Every structure is written in structure tokens, then in C-alpha cells.
Amino acid sequence: MLLDMLPSLQSRSQALISAPLLRQNAALLAQHARAQLIVPVKANAYGHGLAVVADILKDLPDVWGFAVAQPSEAAELVALATGKPVLLLTPAFASEVATLVGLGVRLSVSSKAEADALPPGAKVHLKVETGMNRTGARPAEALVIARQLAAQGQLEGVFTHFAQSDEPQLQPTYRQLDQFLEVVRTLRGEGLHFLAHCANGGGVLSLGQVPEMQLVRPGLALYGYALGHLAGVLPLAQPLRLRACVGFVHTVFPGEQVSYGGLFTAKQPTEVATVQLGYADGYPRNASLQAWAAVQGQRRPVLGRVCMDQLMVDVTGLEVQVGDWIDLIDGDLVTTHDVATWGGVIEYELLTGLSARIERRKVEE
Secondary structure, three states: HHHHOOOOOOOOOEEEEEHHHHHHHHHHHHHHHOOOEEOOOOHHOOOHHHHHHHHHHOOOOEEEEHHHHHHOHHHHHHOOOOOEEEEEEEOOOOOHHHHHHHHHHEEOOOOOOHOOOOHHHHHHEEOOOOOOOOOOOHHHHHHHHHHHHHHHOEEEEOOOOOOOOOOOHHHHHHOOOOOOHHHHHHHHHHHOOEEEEEHHHHHHHHHHOOOOEEEEOOHHHOOOOHHHOOOOOOOOOOOOEEEHHHHEEEEEEOOOEHHHOOOOOOOOEEEEEOOOOHHHOOOHHHHHHOOOEEOOOEEEEOOOOOOOEEEEEEEOOOOOOOOOEEEEEEOOOOHHHHHHHOOOHHHHHHOOOOOOEEEEEEEEO
């Protein structure tokens, strides 16, 4: 990172990732599923930082490998030399296949045409379509492709993806599971050996151990997030803390306004800290006039409109100086759910929208 080479330059915002909490989540999910994890680190590890998360989890025996959605993410993981397999969950273009295979990346295959185009040495996870209708071969076709891949010595895994496993009614999920298990049992009955996986985070929390599955892929659940009816299944913790640096402190006098549009007018002398984070960093602009920050153990309002690179916080009565850190998400006074609600988005969107300008840092506390 450039800042590492220029130590006099300081990041204006940081996402601090608690290594103990992330490891705890991984252990809880693996134990609950009785399976190893394929850790999804797509979208910069759901905003937590691909390199940071890989470093925290790479040595855990509960972790089989990592999964990504983009070839560039796969290449980045390979360069980190984690010693774990890397699975590309989305289709690779023909022009990319040889390079990815050369890097040792596991490819997902959804059609016979993709299987036919594989070079020698490829390791493949066959995607079976059971109800998501995104990618994957339908069960009858999947059987044919799996046999071909096995004969070529390329079949490492067979998987599907649940579409509604985080919802209270699980009948659609069980229908998908039944279809998938029929494929798995048919192939294993023919003597084929492979790893099987189907459960995302909702699937792990809803179903627990799924017979005949060696791997699971808990996405946002790994990072401590679950829908309301699943929130109490495991004591998952959210390892991310978002903070930003104070760049300026001044007094706003009665009648003066703060930020674009004059949405906030001071009624009394107000000490304002200008915090170096805004909507270009992924903090939602729609949180304006609703948001709060955590300052020295107190919940303090964000004043006026959130700007592109900065936002203003009322710090009246506190000793706040330039260079101090203010928490925008601390998991206590201000949660990820709070900020997402103020911004009118879901937690997935908020986390994956945290920009590259935010430094990701591992903390062992």
C-alpha cells in the first residue's frame, strides 16, 4: 500500500477488523455445519478487506479455501500465497481460462461447452442448477458433465446455491437440497469422488449439518450478520469497526448553518468536528439528518448533509482535537444495522460499498 511507503501520510479512515471475533465466527459456523468452510472473500471480503481476512483465516484448519467472484480477486488471493485453494464462483471467459488454471485457481463449470474447453490440469467445481436460475447445469446434464470431468481427472467439487435459505419458510430450500442430493448420490454411487457443498450463510444457520456435504460457504454470516429470525442461532460477532479522523474543529454560532443545503441551523454555540469520511467512502448520503457517531463513549449527531469526503459531528462539551478518531460504526453505540437503516440500504450493500480509500487493518484485540 502506498501509505506504507510514505509513513508521514496518514489514512483518513480505517476499518478495524477484529481477528479474534472473525476466527470465532469461523469456528462456530464450521462446528454448526460439521464441515469445513469455503470462505467467500468476494467484494473485498464483504468490505472487510480481502487481504486482511485471508491473513486472519488462512491458518485455520476449519478453512478449506477461499471463494471469489472475479478473476482479479482470484489473482490477488493467489499472490497472497495463503496455501489454501481459491475457487472462482462465476464463469471464466475463454480468454481467461488458461491463465487461471496456470495460477491454480479452481474454476466453476455450468455447461458441457465450458467443460469441453478446459485445458489439462484444470480443477473444477461443477455447478448444479436447482432453483436459483443464475448459473449451473440442470441435474440431468450435470450428471453427464460430472462423468466427463471425472474421466478427465478434473472434478474436484460439485455444488449448488440456495435461493431462499435465509427465509422462515424452508420448503423451497429443501426442494433444492433434494434435487442436489439426488445428483450427489447418483455420482457417488458410480464411484466418483468429489467435495460437495450447497449451504450459504442462511443454509448453515437454518439447516446446520447437511448430510453428505463436506464444505459450506457462509458469506455475510461469517462476518457476523444474520436476518432477524436467524440472529440467535449462533453467537456471531461483527468484527468490523469503522472510524475516521477529525480534520478540523470549530464553533458554529446561533443562526449559522452547516453543510450543503443549510439543512441544520445552530440554535446555540455548537462545537463541530469535521470528520474525514463521506459518501465517496461508502457512508450513505441518505443518512443525512438521521445519523449519529460514537465520540468518547457518547452518541453524537451528524449535522447537516453528508458530504463526498467529510461529515460534521456535534462534539459540544467534549475535548476533541484534530487527529482524533471518531467511530462511525463501533458495534455498540452505532451499529452497521443503524447506518444501513439511516441510509435506506441493507447491510450487504453498506459493507460492500465501503470504498478502497478506507484502510483495512487487522487488530488482535
